[in-house]
Amino acid sequence: MNTNKVKELVHYLDQFPQCSIAVSGGIDSMLLAYIAHQHSTTKVKMVHAYSPAVPVSALERVKAHTKQYGWDMLVIDAKEFDDKNYINNPVNRCYYCKSNLYIRIGEHTQGAIFSGTNMDDLGDVRPGLAAAVEQNVQHPYVEVGINKQQIYAIAKFYNLSQLHSLPGQPCLASRVETGIKIKSDDMLFIDHMEEKVRELLPSFKKIRCRISHQGIFIELDQLPEASISEKLSEQLRHFCAEQNRIFSGLKVYQKGSAFLNGITHG
Known part of the structure; x- marks a missing residue:
C-alpha cells in the first residue's frame, strides 16, 4: 500500500476548516469518512441520505461505524422520490438523484462537500458528476489520484475488515431498466431478493436483481453448478x-445491464 497517497489525501483534507462527506455506506465514502475523522484536522460531518433506494445493510453499516468511531453523523432524506424527473428513470436519472442529495446536504451543513468519487469513476458515464460540478462538490480521491484498487488497499492497511471485503454496492435504483418508473416497493423487493441470494451464495461478490421489461433477472459473478x-x-x-412478479432466470453479471444508451454503471 502506498502510504504517500494517504498522506496526500490527508494534506488535501487539512486545507478545509470544515467539511461534510456524503456517506453512502459503500467502501469509497466510508473510507474517506474514516480518514477524515481519524487523521485530518478538518472538522467533518458525515451525512447519510437514507431512502428506499438505499439497501438496509448500508444504513446499518453507517450506524455501526458511527458508533464505533464517534462520527458526527446526520441522516437526512434527500427527497429524490419527490422528484418526477428521478421517478421517470431516464438515462440520466443519477443526475437528478445527486442533485437532490447535494442540495439537501448544502442545506444542512457548512463548508466544503466531499464525495467518494475515485479515479476509476471518471472512466464511466456518470451523470451524477455533472450534478457535483453544479453544486461545487469536491472529490478528494480524484484530487490526489486514488483509484478503487488503492481504496481497497488502504482499507486493508487500516484493518477495516468490514470495508476491504465489501463488494461494490450501487444504489438499488440502478437495478431498474431505463424507462421503468422508480417505485419504493420495487426497491424493497430488490433488496429482499439480493439478500435471499446472498444467504444461499455467500461467496459471490456480484449479486444484482434486475427489474426489466422482460421480467426479473438475477445476475451473478458466474452461474452456479446446475443443481x-x-x-x-x-x-x-x-x-x-x-409478489405477483415474473422470475425470468439467472444471468452472468454485466455491468450496467439495466441501462440503455450506453450508461455503464450499476
Whole structure:
C-alpha cells in the first residue's frame, strides 16, 4: 500500500476548516469518512441520505461505524422520490438523484462537500458528476489520484475488515431498466431478493436483481453448478410469484445491464 497517497489525501483534507462527506455506506465514502475523522484536522460531518433506494445493510453499516468511531453523523432524506424527473428513470436519472442529495446536504451543513468519487469513476458515464460540478462538490480521491484498487488497499492497511471485503454496492435504483418508473416497493423487493441470494451464495461478490421489461433477472459473478442453479431459481420463482412478479432466470453479471444508451454503471 502506498502510504504517500494517504498522506496526500490527508494534506488535501487539512486545507478545509470544515467539511461534510456524503456517506453512502459503500467502501469509497466510508473510507474517506474514516480518514477524515481519524487523521485530518478538518472538522467533518458525515451525512447519510437514507431512502428506499438505499439497501438496509448500508444504513446499518453507517450506524455501526458511527458508533464505533464517534462520527458526527446526520441522516437526512434527500427527497429524490419527490422528484418526477428521478421517478421517470431516464438515462440520466443519477443526475437528478445527486442533485437532490447535494442540495439537501448544502442545506444542512457548512463548508466544503466531499464525495467518494475515485479515479476509476471518471472512466464511466456518470451523470451524477455533472450534478457535483453544479453544486461545487469536491472529490478528494480524484484530487490526489486514488483509484478503487488503492481504496481497497488502504482499507486493508487500516484493518477495516468490514470495508476491504465489501463488494461494490450501487444504489438499488440502478437495478431498474431505463424507462421503468422508480417505485419504493420495487426497491424493497430488490433488496429482499439480493439478500435471499446472498444467504444461499455467500461467496459471490456480484449479486444484482434486475427489474426489466422482460421480467426479473438475477445476475451473478458466474452461474452456479446446475443443481444449485435449479434450487436457487425455484426459490426465487416462488418468491416472485408471491409478489405477483415474473422470475425470468439467472444471468452472468454485466455491468450496467439495466441501462440503455450506453450508461455503464450499476
